[in-house]
Amino acid sequence: xxxxxxxxxxxxxxxxxxxxxxxxxxxxxxxxxxxxxxxxxxxxxxxxxxxxxxxxxxxxxxxxxxxxxxxxxxxxxxxxxxxxxxxxxxxxxxxxxxxxxxxxxxxxxx
Amino acid sequence: xxxxxxxxxxxxxxxxxxxxxxxxxxxxxxxxxxxxxxxxxxxxxxxxxxxxxxxxxxxxxxxxxxxxxxxxxxxxxxxxxxxxxxxxxxxxxxxxxxxxxxxxxxxxxxxxxxxx
Numbered sequence: 001x002x003x004x005x006x007x008x009x010x011x012x013x014x015x016x017x018x019x020x021x022x023x024x025x026x027x028x029x030x031x032x033x034x035x036x037x038x039x040x041x042x043x044x045x046x047x048x049x050x051x052x053x054x055x056x057x058x059x060x061x062x063x064x065x066x067x068x069x070x071x072x073x074x075x076x077x078x079x080x081x082x083x084x085x086x087x088x089x090x091x092x093x094x095x096x097x098x099x100x101x102x103x104x105x106x107x108x109x110x
Numbered sequence: 111x112x113x114x115x116x117x118x119x120x121x122x123x124x125x126x127x128x129x130x131x132x133x134x135x136x137x138x139x140x141x142x143x144x145x146x147x148x149x150x151x152x153x154x155x156x157x158x159x160x161x162x163x164x165x166x167x168x169x170x171x172x173x174x175x176x177x178x179x180x181x182x183x184x185x186x187x188x189x190x191x192x193x194x195x196x197x198x199x200x201x202x203x204x205x206x207x208x209x210x211x212x213x214x215x216x217x218x219x220x221x222x223x224x225x226x
Contacts, residue, residue: 034214036217041201041220041222042219042220043114043116043203043204043205043217043218043219043220044154044203044205044217045217046214046215046216049214087153087154096142096159096167097144097156097159098144098156098205098207098215099156100146100153100154100155100156101153102153103153
């Protein structure tokens with residue numbers, strides 16, 4: 001399982017774009033990169049998943065460079081409700097486990 | 111996305127009693143289910159992985175006899191905390207994954223267990 005490294009915490013303000021980077025130097029060829037969001041006392045919620053280049057959905061964008069050793073979750077125009085912990089996970093469909101790293105605690109201020 | 115329902119969302123029990131937590135995949139068949147425990151301001155800690163019809167695989171340090179996991183069908187897994195003690199108080203989360211070509215998993219809303 002590829003280990004991931006994220007900043008422990010980040011702060012930003014409403015209306016700003018927030019980019020959270022995740023390092024996964026040992027990512028394997030078959031691994032996908034998945035990001036989850038978790039609010040207090042709730043289960044994680046799927047945000048976005050990608051394999052390479054760029055993926056965009058209605059919530060976020062995911063940028064993956066050619067070497068795939070890192071990825072960046074981009075949240076456009078954040079609001080107070082985006083305050084949460086964001087987890088980056090790396091793995092493939094044959095992975096017998098889904099292991100969470102420490103995550104990034106994002107705090108959005110007015 | 112797919113829906114995973116976890117019940118109950120909160121439970122308070124007395125020391126020495128057992129508590130069962132249910133995890134259901136409502137609109138897909140979950141070939142694999144995961145159970146996590148989460149302490150305040152900490153990440154999710156994987157307790158065990160279960161595949162339908164087979165015994166669960168527990169992570170190192172997790173007591174099999176304390177945390178009984180059953181995955182009897184493709185839509186239901188249960189976690190029973192036996193002879194609960196105050197130190198078992200925690201937030202428990204289940205996750206389910208089906209037959210997909212990627213690793214996306216869906217999570218229940220979690221269960222807050224308080225043992226008094």
